[in-house]
Amino acid sequence: MLKLAPSLLAADFSTLGQVVKETADAGADMLHIDIMDGHFVPNLTFGPDLVKAIRLHSNLKFDVHLMIENPDLYLKAFVDAGADIITVHVETCTHLHRTIQQIKALGAKAGVVLNPATPVNLLEPILKDIDMVLIMTVNPGFGGQSFIPQSIDKIKRLKKMITNNGPCTIDIQVDGGITLDNVQDVINAGANVIVAGSAIYNNQALSDNIKRFKEAMYAANA
Numbered sequence: 001m002l003k004l005a006p007s008l009l010a011a012d013f014s015t016l017g018q019v020v021k022e023t024a025d026a027g028a029d030m031l032h033i034d035i036m037d038g039h040f041v042p043n044l045t046f047g048p049d050l051v052k053a054i055r056l057h058s059n060l061k062f063d064v065h066l067m068i069e070n071p072d073l074y075l076k077a078f079v080d081a082g083a084d085i086i087t088v089h090v091e092t093c094t095h096l097h098r099t100i101q102q103i104k105a106l107g108a109k110a111g112v113v114l115n116p117a118t119p120v121n122l123l124e125p126i127l128k129d130i131d132m133v134l135i136m137t138v139n140p141g142f143g144g145q146s147f148i149p150q151s152i153d154k155i156k157r158l159k160k161m162i163t164n165n166g167p168c169t170i171d172i173q174v175d176g177g178i179t180l181d182n183v184q185d186v187i188n189a190g191a192n193v194i195v196a197g198s199a200i201y202n203n204q205a206l207s208d209n210i211k212r213f214k215e216a217m218y219a220a221n222a
């Protein structure tokens, strides 16, 4: 099933409650929330209190992407704040299997993220334990970067690995530099959850952007 997850990082931070409501009303399937700590990535964004505050404005699934060191310390705070899915980076988790089990024990879905230079085969031992893999298609930290073309082969390799592992119930999410020009390429390669920031929150109408993205996504999958 195809899903569109607009990335809040590109939204107008002065009206976040309203933005979240409009994003849901326009037909988004999830909301992608980037948590950055200024250590793992060179940028700072939101914490659990912000997630809790915007939770009041919609029932959208909250997809919380933790770009932070020591993510285990903050899992409960984000689930309590309203996260439905938590994704953690392979690069930040010394005991990845344990972290995944902790997320699930807290009642959230568990996703694992790979930076562009991290190979997909690292996930093989934990594939049966996770709900989603996020392939970063830019180096994490900032919105508005260009899509890394080698990501297409990486998505294909992941899709093959998941399919070979048994019935495919793991979502493949992509994030970074996704636009109307490349969204069909990533879907045709195997992705089904599309994160887009600056191509969704920009000087054009949010509802038109979401509509155009969903039309392009479903055309790819036809």
Ligand SMILES: O=C(CO)[C@@H](O)[C@H](O)COP(=O)(O)O
Binding pocket: 007, 008, 009, 010, 032, 034, 065, 138, 139, 140, 141, 142, 143, 144, 145, 175, 176, 177, 178, 195, 196, 197, 198, 199
């Ligand atoms: O996690 C990140 C960046 O680290 C992303 O979620 C960006 O927010 C995507 O923004 P665009 O590349 O679509 O502008």
